Amino acid sequence: MSDTDILDAVDRFLDREVRPHVTRLEHDDIWPEEIVAGMAELGLFGATISPNHGGLGLPAATYARIVERVARVWMSLAGIFNSHLIAAAMVERFGTEAQKRAFLPEMASGAKRGGLALTEPDCGTDLQAIRMRAVRDGDGYLLNGTKTWISNGLHGQVFAVLVKTDPNADPVHRGMSAFLLEKGPGFAAGRKFEKLGYKGIDSAELIFEDHRVGAERLIGGVEGKGLPHTLAALELGRINVAARGVGVAQAALDEAHRNSQNRKTVGKPISEHQASQIKLADMATRTEAARLLTNAAAEAYDRGGRTSLETSMAKLFASEAAVENSLEAMRVHGGYGYSKEFPVERLYRDAPLLVIGEGTSEVQRLVIARQLIERNSV
Numbered sequence: 001m002s003d004t005d006i007l008d009a010v011d012r013f014l015d016r017e018v019r020p021h022v023t024r025l026e027h028d029d030i031w032p033e034e035i036v037a038g039m040a041e042l043g044l045f046g047a048t049i050s051p052n053h054g055g056l057g058l059p060a061a062t063y064a065r066i067v068e069r070v071a072r073v074w075m076s077l078a079g080i081f082n083s084h085l086i087a088a089a090m091v092e093r094f095g096t097e098a099q100k101r102a103f104l105p106e107m108a109s110g111a112k113r114g115g116l117a118l119t120e121p122d123c124g125t126d127l128q129a130i131r132m133r134a135v136r137d138g139d140g141y142l143l144n145g146t147k148t149w150i151s152n153g154l155h156g157q158v159f160a161v162l163v164k165t166d167p168n169a170d171p172v173h174r175g176m177s178a179f180l181l182e183k184g185p186g187f188a189a190g191r192k193f194e195k196l197g198y199k200g201i202d203s204a205e206l207i208f209e210d211h212r213v214g215a216e217r218l219i220g221g222v223e224g225k226g227l228p229h230t231l232a233a234l235e236l237g238r239i240n241v242a243a244r245g246v247g248v249a250q251a252a253l254d255e256a257h258r259n260s261q262n263r264k265t266v267g268k269p270i271s272e273h274q275a276s277q278i279k280l281a282d283m284a285t286r287t288e289a290a291r292l293l294t295n296a297a298a299e300a301y302d303r304g305g306r307t308s309l310e311t312s313m314a315k316l317f318a319s320e321a322a323v324e325n326s327l328e329a330m331r332v333h334g335g336y337g338y339s340k341e342f343p344v345e346r347l348y349r350d351a352p353l354l355v356i357g358e359g360t361s362e363v364q365r366l367v368i369a370r371q372l373i374e375r376n377s378v
């Protein structure tokens with residue numbers, strides 16, 4: 001199947017299987033079982049996993065276009081395969097051959113879904129402050145700790161989990177390692193969080209109590225590489241979040257167009273009032289700029305090498321564009337924008353997650369600044 005065929009198949013799926021059900025599933029915060037099965041059938045859980053391991057092997061540029069389409073209809077769905085694919089990318093890029101063979105085919109088919117577990121109750125941005133421990137125990141490890149806000153925490157089975165293997169390491173990151181862990185004795189989901197938006201997808205705690213695993217669960221088989229491996233894999237996650245931002249910004253623009261051309265004040269459609277036109281023009285320009293930055297970041301990722309500058313710029317701009325456009329679309333709707341009967345209220349509740357998850361906007365700015373200095377050192 002060509003990339004165009006895949007994009008067409010995604011469009012058809014969204015129109016038939018998702019669009020008619022979004023409002024009900026979202027308002028009732030229902031995990032969309034049938035839609036997830038459909039996404040698995042489309043191959044989305046293996047979108048960026050190589051065909052050698054059963055995936056579609058799509059370039060990030062095509063992946064970003066899929067994510068934009070999905071988020072334009074329902075952003076939460078893009079979260080169900082995002083951190084799953086980040087975990088898969090960690091295994092594919094840094095795992096051992098045995099780990100790739102053991103996990104990637106089932107992850108690609110969606111038979112095993114999962115995510116990425118970094119955040120803990122006391123820290124999210126400051127990952128070096130994590131407290132979860134993996135202690136050597138015979139020929140394996142004993143893991144203890146709590147992860148929080150983990151996407152797919154309830155419905156996922158397999159997670160890439162960042163832990164400390166040496167809490168006294170200096171520098172700290174040399175004592176951090178990533179494991180690929182499956183629920184079982186000593187590893188279970190904790191409570192599910194109630195959220196402003198981003199409904200349908202579950203965000204939950206993961207609790208590890210004397211969870212014993214063999215050493216083959218250590219990604220790449222070497223301790224001390226967890227943080228760089230995570231940060232590298234997060235570049236794909238930032239492309240996903242940026243593309244979600246484009247999708248939400250575009251959806252807000254679509255809704256603003258619809259309302260402003262249908263509704264009249266003082267004898268003409270709102271879209272013919274200059275004040276509304278300025279809003280629509282700004283929204284459209286922001287959306288297109290976000291799309292171009294996201295495509296550029298995805299293309300840079302596909303060329304290889306580190307792309308934290310490009311992916312952070314795209315993530316920062318596109319997520320802020322989604323927040324701004326969703327508020328502007330609400331204004332264009334007047335009082336109806338505040339009603340649960342129109343999609344803009346959902347966009348307005350969903351968009352703020354994008355400026356938090358995968359690193360806040362403040363953190364993206366810090367990454368961008370550091371990269372600029374590094375690449376332009378005098």
Ligand SMILES: Cc1cc2nc3c(=O)[nH]c(=O)nc-3n(C[C@H](O)[C@H](O)[C@H](O)COP(=O)(O)OP(=O)(O)OC[C@H]3O[C@@H](n4cnc5c(N)ncnc54)[C@H](O)[C@@H]3O)c2cc1C
Nearest residue numbers: 116117118119123124125149150151356357358359360362
């Ligand atoms: C719905 C949802 C889903 C999530 N899914 C996942 C997931 O699947 N896996 C996972 O591991 N995590 C997940 N998270 C957690 C998310 O990644 C963190 O919330 C995020 O990284 C911010 O961390 P924090 O909440 O601890 O905020 P904090 O780190 O406490 O930050 C609070 C504020 O301080 C600012 N700040 C912090 N440090 C600095 C600094 N050095 N300089 C300037 N400003 C700073 C931040 O920008 C922010 O504005 C999810 C969160 C949500 C809400």
